[in-house]
Amino acid sequence: ITKIGVLTSGGDAPGMNAAIRAVVRCAFYYNIEVYGIYRGYEGMIQNDIRQLDSSDIAYVLERGGTFLKSARCAEFRTPEGRKKAYDNLQKHGINGLVVIGGDGSLTGAHLFYKEFGIPAIGLPGTIDNDLSGTDNTIGFDTACNTAIESIDKIRDTATSHDRLFFVEVMGRDSGFIAINAGIGSAAAATLIPEKKMPVEALIDRLNTRAKAKKQANVVIVAEGGKSGGAMEISKKVKKYLPNYDIKVTILGHLQRGGSPTSYDRVLASKLGVSAVEGLMQGKCDVMAGVINNKVVYTPIKRAIVDDKEVDEEDFRVAKILST
Numbered sequence: 001i002t003k004i005g006v007l008t009s010g011g012d013a014p015g016m017n018a019a020i021r022a023v024v025r026c027a028f029y030y031n032i033e034v035y036g037i038y039r040g041y042e043g044m045i046q047n048d049i050r051q052l053d054s055s056d057i058a059y060v061l062e063r064g065g066t067f068l069k070s071a072r073c074a075e076f077r078t079p080e081g082r083k084k085a086y087d088n089l090q091k092h093g094i095n096g097l098v099v100i101g102g103d104g105s106l107t108g109a110h111l112f113y114k115e116f117g118i119p120a121i122g123l124p125g126t127i128d129n130d131l132s133g134t135d136n137t138i139g140f141d142t143a144c145n146t147a148i149e150s151i152d153k154i155r156d157t158a159t160s161h162d163r164l165f166f167v168e169v170m171g172r173d174s175g176f177i178a179i180n181a182g183i184g185s186a187a188a189a190t191l192i193p194e195k196k197m198p199v200e201a202l203i204d205r206l207n208t209r210a211k212a213k214k215q216a217n218v219v220i221v222a223e224g225g226k227s228g229g230a231m232e233i234s235k236k237v238k239k240y241l242p243n244y245d246i247k248v249t250i251l252g253h254l255q256r257g258g259s260p261t262s263y264d265r266v267l268a269s270k271l272g273v274s275a276v277e278g279l280m281q282g283k284c285d286v287m288a289g290v291i292n293n294k295v296v297y298t299p300i301k302r303a304i305v306d307d308k309e310v311d312e313e314d315f316r317v318a319k320i321l322s323t
């Protein structure tokens, strides 16, 4: 490996910059050149590719977002699009790739490797935490912290006005942010896609809490849940509890931004180094992740299988503490 290309793709996540910076720093340590591929696969197809130097990565570790920019690119889903991307990499002599993104981006990396044989290593960059082969994805911890900070503020106003709040957090069909936010912010209930909670059970819970004179009532709802988002659920609950003053807050994209936490900075940094060293050792078509504090390389095909689930134990703890 003499020239590595690095890109960020799909939904952005705090810590992506820290990961890019670690890839560049580590490559320089081993005298490998690094090319920044801007706007993900879109930039690979458009030849928006530029050699990076030390000045590009100064003061980026602590910044949210990704200085390489991210994009969604329909053309990369076609063989013609991927051929264009390959030709551009050839022009620059790039013979190794680091792809930082979610399951879609890693699926693209896997296909691209299969077709053209350029060694690629994926890094899990998504706030959703929905990739196997790593305990946490880059950005997940920051997103949980942002959600909890926001919910603390909502709780203040909920308590002052005796209101019931439904707060919707991100997590595309996965309840990782929700369950963490639920435990970490003493939620009255946490509704996640993986575990359906009938509206009657939620009403029982709220009634029990009312009898116990619990002051704050904040219910966390994961977006994309089977029973609908916070808005839908609040409407159902209003029918049962017409006297409650109910409000809905959708945290939305604010969970994607912000300076990464120490956890995400360290995770991204470790994984950036592991990506470069993995490529040097001849590893490819794998995702680097951290399991039980050790770096592990998992075949991308395995990492993208949608079977990572919220820990039963977390769900149990959330239930005990909110009843």
Ligand code: ADP
Pocket (backbone or CB within 6 Å): 009, 010, 011, 041, 071, 072, 073, 074, 075, 076, 077, 078, 101, 102, 103, 104, 105, 106, 107, 108, 109, 111, 126
């Ligand atoms: P994320 O990486 O956050 O899951 P997406 O699912 O939007 O985000 O994927 C990001 C990009 O990865 C897509 O816009 C596309 O360019 C590429 N990609 C996703 N799935 C595939 C696929 N099946 N084949 C080729 N490229 C893909």
